[in-house]
Amino acid sequence: MTKTKSKLIAGTRNLNPGDKNLLLAFFSIAVLALALGIVFATMTAAGRTGLFGIESATAYRMLGLHGVTIFFYWLYFVQAGFVLLLAAVYTEGAGEVALRPLAWLGFVTMLAGMVSSESSYFGGTILLYDGNPSLLIDDPSEGRFFYLGYVLLSAGLAMVATCAIATAVRPKFRGVIESWTPISFAAVAWSGLLLVAAVAGANAFLPPLFWTLGLRESVAGYAMSWSVLFHNMHYLPLMATVVLWYVLMENVTGMQSVFGPKFSKIVFAIYMIFVPPTSLYHMFLEPDLAEAVRVVGSLLSLFIAVPTILVFVVIVASLESYARAQGGRGLFGWIKLLPWRNPVMAAVGMAAVNMALGGVFSMVLIQERLAVLLSDTFYVPGYFHFLTVGGISLTFIAALIYVIPSLTGHRCWRPAVLARLPYILTIGLGLFGAGGIAAGYHGVPRRIFELAYHVDDPVEHIDAPFVWGTMMGVIGAGSLLMAAVLAIYVYALLRMLFSQNREIGVDVASLYVVSWSGSAATRERAWVGPLSILAMVAAMYGFTALSFEILQRVPILVGAAGH
Amino acid sequence: MAEAAKPESRHFTLRPGFAVFVGLFVLTLYFLWAAYGAAPTSLSFLAEESAGPAPVTPMAGMDVQSASVENMAQDGGGAMTPDEFEEITLKFVEDLSLPDGSVQPTREWTEAMEAARGDGAQEEMDAAGPADAEEPIDVYLMAMRFSYEPRVLRLDRNVPYRFRMMSMDVNHGASIRAGFAGHIMRRPAMVLTEMVMTFSERGEFMIYCTVYCGAGHDQMKGKIIVE
């Protein structure tokens, strides 16, 4: 067992008490939002499977709360904390958060936002997390607190991102450093994108807020503004996740990218470059555009996956060549040398697997012609939970396992238990995702709770297929498993936040790691990264082809006659 | 990281260029799309500048957006306000209801309505199509919170129907469960959409809403009987 020279742990411990309190504030609320989000998720899943006889109206409220709490507040509180932390710890010469009072103001604003959004559900709003204002035609005022919450979240986020940028920039201005480390460069880019998302948020949510307050006549254009924001919201947590993979793998193995720091920066910049154009692609598909433009448009949609794949290849290849230098053998044998007993390692490893699964299925849906088969079905939540739960949330949780004890000085709760959770979570997700994707292929809609669609009238009578219920059962079982695992994680994080008990647990700096800080075996092959990508792309081909085949067998011909 | 070996001595799998190459693998999915006719393939743009409507390979059940006639309605004579749509849908239901309450669209009704309207838009559209194509029969389907009108349609197999659909309040879906999959359709509010559909199998198909439209969203259900 080696004591880590973890920069993340040491750097976090060295922060001044004021910064520690600030970061703890963000992470505490993040964990709270995660906990609430899981409770709402469980209720939603129970509603879908008809478990506790929850009625539709309540179930919709739970679905709305689940989406809002977890997709907005958990993901952005946790990102706010990490962007500040990485900027302060990984920028040489920074050592502390710049403009700390502004960051506190950002925190308070975001928290007020969370309270406002959540409370709107107790005032009976029927909105889901996407806040489509046209649903409020009967009584716009129902949506006031909902939009106010999102506006405050955007404002708070903008303040936090500004602080993160200031933190990274200050040492440059003081002449302490000339260039950033790849991680602080990534933190700057990430903060920039957070700021853009904040502007997109204000742009999307201010008009409906004014409308619900009676200060505006209409909310036309919301769909477009929302989609601009939503597109950013796909990328932000993803980028955060891959940055944290870099950081965490460095901390548990001692490895550095064998492609060098320059290339890491370039990859992060590629992330930024691809964000806006990939939101354009559907504009390019208009049938009366020039052929060349349409080809470019279709290709653009595929580029969405490129930056994430690139980061994955860089990390896996680096790990492989370090492991080979330590005597790792065989095509896959070296993987055993990774410190799987470390809960962070296990979580990041499984996060990569889940991300790949989610990636495969998202690339099927990206083909617009398949929308008629899969859009708005359970396929959609079926695949994206691989990304949001198994990829993104699991990575954030992994990072919190290192960071929270470093901030509080408490111990890491039962690392042996925590190191097993990622596998159980992946099994749960596998059930949820497989059930959900199969359900999607069978036409099971998302956002539906009365799945039986039963009507007594003899003429109108038609029951939803029996198999729909079966698949919901699989989804329900997966949900329970996921919820149980996440609940244990939340419990562990709460212990690390608040419990002084030193009998259970381990000092985070003593968690099992390997120290490969020597040199990498760059003369030897590193095939596992590329082969995984090959397998992923093959799976994309398989499922895309499967989808087209199913589509062609639907006994409805469209546009086959007439004009 | 400074100790990274000199590029020449590296295995090629550890060169940045190779990583980028691997990152671009995913773009080859384009070929599969093209093979299914779901992505533009023609390289004619290299030769000619002019745009013109791109050749879309027709495929069963693949018209995602369907023909939104919103624009057409603006220039042509076929504009339809929600009120007009409601009026004609109610007439459709009243004229064509069977004793059990289901609605059976007929060619006679379609032709009678066309004659009565005597507008150019419809004829223009017809004239544009192949002369020998069987003329579709009109079907009206109105979606509103939280039901469809009519609720039950009786259609014939292998006969083309021109579905004219409108959501009267907020966005809805009008998806049809057929075969073992769903045929998912979105119907934006207040916009007339039109789509010719032919059912190639007998059976009872469920119509259901797939766009969240409020607390009664999961009550929205109808039925198509194909015989």
Next chain:
Amino acid sequence: MKRLDTVLLGIVFIVWSALALMYATVPMIQMATAFRVWGFGAMLFLVLAILAAGAKRGSK
């Protein structure tokens, strides 16, 4: 390495500006809202690129 930070952020600025302009001008696209957002983003990355170059020439 020294100038890489600025160069990369500058490239982001250039690509985003081009897109923002496209949103604003190409009639097919007509997305004023996207223009506002990405236009802001482009300006922001220009500022970041300048800040990244800030070393030495800064106050010190």
